[in-house]
Amino acid sequence: MTGISACTKYLLLGLMNELKILLCWGISTFLLCGLLLWFRRDYGDRSRYYLCFTWIVVALVFLVRLAAVEGGRPISGRILPPENMSGGLMLLLMLFLYPIEVINKSWFTFRRLLQLYSPGVTLIVILLFVRPYCRELHSFSDIWLYIGEFNVWFRVAALFLCLVPYALLLFFIPYNWRESGVSSRGVLHYAFVIQVIGIFFILFMLTGLTVFNVFQLTAAMCVGVWMTYQELFVRFGVQRVETPKVDAALSLQVPSTTEEPKVINPLIEELYRLMDEEEIWRNPDMNLPELASKLYTNRSYLSKAIQEAGFKNYSDLINQRRIMEFLKLADSGQVSSVQDAFFQVGFRSRETALRCFKKYTGALPSDYLRNGASSLTDL
Known part of the structure; x- marks a missing residue:
């Protein structure tokens, strides 16, 4: 029995060390991405400011989680922990709203920003408020056992209410290629990669398994680097300006469509x-x-x-x-x-x-x- 306990303790210690390393990498990655976007903010549109702010917030969330690990409080093995839920939901909320600015910048007004953020932020604030009164859950069966308690069913509801509506929203934003800096295929790519992070987060919150936590953190870092690269080097961030047609002679020696x-x-x-x-x-x-x-x-x-x-x-x-x-x-x-x-x-x-x-x-x-x-x- 002592051998089993020692083995389990050693395994948990190893997982904690791996998570620390992963969180340190995540903090460094998102801070670097945020700084790159900030220094190049004047060479793109408003989305660079938004994405820069998003990565800084994500780095802070990762820093809080790292402090929790250093303090000896595990971030794995518990089901629906309120502190992890609030940070993760804020991260995903910001990621879900970023593509809206890319899809149709004229639609994403300050008023709509408040309207879109308000429901999710309200749920996150309530989560933080009820945190001291939340029962600790350690298995999926615990959810069913205590589902009648407010602190349990509210956490389950908040998890899906914060993610599913925002995920579906990406497919209903008015898209006009004349105003969008990306093609419709690019929009689908953005939506897909964010859904992947959301799925890993839901699985981690409902199971507490370290493997889903690792997948979530790794996917978040990969998506952060990919979206930053797209914003800096691939995606156009310009306003469309009508240009009159001209009939100047062409110097390009290619098959002409005028022949x-x-x-x-x-x-x-x-x-x-x-x-x-x-x-x-x-x-x-x-x-x-x-x-x-x-x-x-x-x-x-x-x-x-x-x-x-x-x-x-x-x-x-x-x-x-x-x-x-x-x-x-x-x-x-x-x-x-x-x-x-x-x-x-x-x-x-x-x-x-x-x-x-x-x-x-x-x-x-x-x-x-x-x-x-x-x-x-x-x-």
């Missing part, structure tokens, strides 16, 4: 007409199946027709047209900001925009524009 007399396939003629009249290439969410539907054909026929016209694939066609439009703006002196111009022609990723520009022109945007403009904002 309609050489086109024999009527499908390509219709495709060029659609691109010229509706400017579908400006839409970052446009894809091959949707384009095929607009042309009343299927993706196989359309792909073959695009290749017959001299393009490798659909992406090659769309990206070349975007670069050609960028060059029109540049040659007519209408580019005051490189990233604004890329945003206007349909790009939502700095990486993709720069890669395509270099691929089709052999130069960087700043090099191309250096001789034509005196003051330009580079990416």
Whole structure:
């Protein structure tokens, strides 16, 4: 019996040490991400301020949890601990609301911010208030045994009421690609990774198992680094400005969509007409199946027709047209900001925009524009 107790004690000590290390890494990671966003705050939109503040709060939450571990109070093995719930729910609440700013910044007003935060913050405050009166639960069966007590059923309700509605909210925010700095696919990526953290958090709160705690902390750090990278180097954070069409000559030597007399396939003629009249290439969410539907054909026929016209694939066609439009703006002196111009022609990723520009022109945007403009904002 003594051997078993000693083994269990040694195992718990090892887990505590691992959690300390993980929490230290988490604090360092989120502080670094927050500082990077703060120092680069003037090169993006309001979302950088929001995400910077979020990571600082997360670092503080991790610091409190580390202090609890150092003080000898375990953060694993207990079910629905109020102090862990309040910190974790605040973290997830802030993460759930960040994509709203990315999806539609004009929708995320200060009034709506208060309306969205109020229910979740109210539940968190009540959790902290009833903490001294909460029964300690050590297994899932304890929940069922004491479910009639207010402090038990309220914690279960708060766990799901704070997470499920906010998770569903991400799919009902009005999305308009003309105003959003990311494509609809990017929105789904944001929503998915945040759901993963939420699932691990729920499992940890309901089971108290260390493995779910480790998964939650690790997933949170990975998501923090990924979202910071997206915000700093990938996602466009610009306001859309209408730009008049221009008919400047193109210097880009690629298959031109204006050479309609050489086109024999009527499908390509219709495709060029659609691109010229509706400017579908400006839409970052446009894809091959949707384009095929607009042309009343299927993706196989359309792909073959695009290749017959001299393009490798659909992406090659769309990206070349975007670069050609960028060059029109540049040659007519209408580019005051490189990233604004890329945003206007349909790009939502700095990486993709720069890669395509270099691929089709052999130069960087700043090099191309250096001789034509005196003051330009580079990416």
